[in-house]
Amino acid sequence: MKVLFTFVPREDQQQRLTNEFPEVQFHFAKQDKSLLPEAEIVVTYGEDLSSEDIEKAKKLKWIMVVSAGVEKMPHKAIQERGIIVSNVRGIHKTPMSESVLAHLLSLKRSLPVLYENQRKKEWNRRVGSSELKGSTALVIGPGAIGAEIGRLLQAFGVYTIGCNRSGVSAEFMDEMVRFHNIMEALPKADIVISVVPSTKETKNMLKQEHFQAMNSDAIFMNFGRGDLVENAVLLEALNKEEIAFAVLDVFEEEPLPSHHPFWEMNNVIISPHVSSHSSKYVERSLDVFIPNLKKWLAEDPNPSNLVNMEKGY
Amino acid sequence: MKVLFTFVPREDQQQRLTNEFPEVQFHFAKQDKSLLPEAEIVVTYGEDLSSEDIEKAKKLKWIMVVSAGVEKMPHKAIQERGIIVSNVRGIHKTPMSESVLAHLLSLKRSLPVLYENQRKKEWNRRVGSSELKGSTALVIGPGAIGAEIGRLLQAFGVYTIGCNRSGVSAEFMDEMVRFHNIMEALPKADIVISVVPSTKETKNMLKQEHFQAMNSDAIFMNFGRGDLVENAVLLEALNKEEIAFAVLDVFEEEPLPSHHPFWEMNNVIISPHVSSHSSKYVERSLDVFIPNLKKWLAEDPNPSNLVNMEKGY
Structure with a gap:
């Protein structure tokens, strides 16, 4: 054979x-x-x-x-x-959840600023660090990967809200919300993480109104599939500062075209679909x-x- | 009053x-x-x-x-x-332990490479990521801060070895070693983290022989005080690739002088004594x-x- x-x-x-x-x-x-x-x-x-x-x-x-x-x-x-x-x-759950935590902690602890200052050989202690502890995270699609992310977030003292179609409870989520009611949960979240697969239901599931409902300090992370949200919708939310940051591992078009504005934006981190690599x-x-x-x-x-x-x- | x-x-x-x-x-x-x-x-x-x-x-x-x-x-x-x-x-334990985990996860998940590729607008999926899970960490000086670091490391599936003078057990350490016997523990560790304060006993406590005993893949992190190891000793260990990486929050001389070789080394991350900032x-x-x-x-x-x-x- x-x-x-x-x-x-x-x-x-x-x-x-x-x-x-x-x-x-x-x-x-x-x-x-x-x-x-x-x-x-x-x-x-x-x-x-x-x-x-x-x-x-x-x-x-x-x-x-x-x-x-x-x-x-x-x-x-x-x-x-x-x-x-x-x-x-x-x-995928170990590398992906480690990537999610790596990105969150890196932003909270100002690692991009430290790296940049080192390149400039600049000893600058005003790096504006904050903490992950005490945040609230909304995990859209808490399956095996989402649960592992939830487990680690909880270890850091993050309150976790899971979001799925049924609202049926999921592991390592402090509370659940049905996707139907996501608008109620979005303003509470400091972090919104999607790990949903690409299906008919999840295509363009996040729209303008959802980003408008998010906290202006929120970090949005798409680690599921790129068609969850249209590029134009996300771009507008970032440009209007409806959210503070986007960490994107997946995109509508991959590779992300070299002329795309995301590449140069200070509030976007581009991970070229490698979060599950190990x-x-x-x-x-x-x-x-x-x-x-x-x-x-x-x-x-x-x-x-x-x-x-x-x-x- | x-x-x-x-x-x-x-x-x-x-x-x-x-x-x-x-x-x-x-x-x-x-x-x-x-x-x-x-x-x-x-x-x-x-x-x-x-x-x-x-x-x-x-x-x-x-x-x-x-x-x-x-x-x-x-x-x-x-x-x-x-x-x-x-x-x-x-x-200090929350911001410091978050910083330690941020740096470790960032290196394991290749965040410095991602950031650099984004600056170059380069979609490159060969980023060489690995995982924190399954590593062994040696925590020198496991007090309140070291214990919090140990707790988070264990959540990521890291085996923790605490090292203090007495060898008396410390929280969130899977095993303990007396500083007297540190040479036995060093080769086992993928990560060596110091959070000891500056006292008579800890000054220049880590010497050439200790770095030679470390794993050549090891990440050394000094988040305690800069006089734990002489700059020259650490520099030699890095140049001879006796260890893979140093993440330094503290230095013999602070600010680190702008001509110091650490600034330009690819295997050194400089954090300008900000790990407790929040x-x-x-x-x-x-x-x-x-x-x-x-x-x-x-x-x-x-x-x-x-x-x-x-x-x-």
């Missing part, structure tokens, strides 16, 4: 796979898809498969996506063929893949973290 | 004092010491009183220092007059001062956090 990786893991990680599964032929090939017609399993970051690829991949039965989002995959072609899709939901990422993906491949070889085609391609998550 | 502040709190903070103590005359005067002869109590950051000032301050009975260190005060003149000195020990600092100092002033007015001259001017803390 052949397994095609559309990226190349480290040497020791390849070794781990071949040692564990001597009966399987692994191919690690970035961009080279010539082996697609023979592969039963494809392991991919989920951005490099077209519907033509699916058509060529006659033997393909399982796509293992080492990412959380599947919105760039050819849903229709995959569904028609009944190909199983699974992902690595859950492995030197431990591929290792953890293999921790998910290996037990699933064992089951697969034992004729149990039910990998963990199955993705419903109709719902999109 | 007259109370002289040698700095000017915010309007609302002044109001808080005058509302609480209508019988007391408060004077808020930066640099202007003309009221010293009449003041029974002086509230100061502790860097602006000379022995001549103490002589002039005929009625002075209590100096409230809204800082932790008292090394810049005229010890002899104060002791001779039997003037009570108290400080705000304890109010917009909430004066507010919290008043939270300590007000109950003490109430006691004072009730003829109970024993403010909290009395400083022993002989010991220096």
